[in-house]
Amino acid sequence: MKTPRAGRGLRFGLLAVLALSGAVLSGCAPEGTEAGEAAEAFHRDVASSDMTAACSLLQSKTREETARSSDAGTCESQLEKAKIPEPGKLLSTEQFGRDAFVEFEHDAVFLAASDAGWKITGVGCTPNGEEAPYTCEVGGK
Template identity: 85%
Template sequence: MKTPRGDRALRIGLLALFVLSGGALSGCAPEGTAAAEAAEAFHRDVAGSDMTAACSLLQSKTREETARSSDAGTCESQLKKAQFTGPGRLLDTEQFGRNAFVEFENDTVFLAASDAGWKITGAGCTPNGEEAPYTCEVGGK
């Protein structure tokens, strides 16, 4: 059983991985609540089948990877295939410099700040143990 301190260290480590893999961008970081709003908007768009709007909330690299993983070659078609569940209640939002994660009851969303606001780098993420801390429906690589 993991302790809250262990979970926090795991999240910080994963955020550091995003930074090292190009998740960090230059400029001023928006407020942490904006990250939660972006994550909530993504889930609203997916639930409402507005995959174009949902794809626009993905960081460009994540959007491109999502499109490449689709049989049809589009971000929208891959999001339609993804197995998203309702996120549930918002539990926590943490920001570490230009990166953030938003934890819901049934999902964790990872984000990076950009000039256009918070963009999603991983969504539909669930804890997966120590070696691969999270498995994500979209992004998270």
């Protein structure tokens, strides 16, 4: 992995955690712009209350963890309760191998490439300061 530039260490830190937790798959990664499109699609689905479609955009491990954290035991019910912010304008998309980081005005989204395209591993993420990783409403653990 390349040495991170100043101010980007937090992103790399969480990406490294995701890689160690098995969120990274092997093979060729789709283009980084597709990661941004997946993040935008997730936010559109949440905004239109289509939680089934939103859950389908989560990486399988993230979807399972989200369902387990719900009182009703479903990903959809937990997404309805999560405080996922309105994202605002897409600011940037960065791809690091099979991982991607999409930054919006009011949200940050982490993704991993899969055979089915980009899947979300963390959404509703905010930084915890200079030395700590992001805290996410969904995933990001």
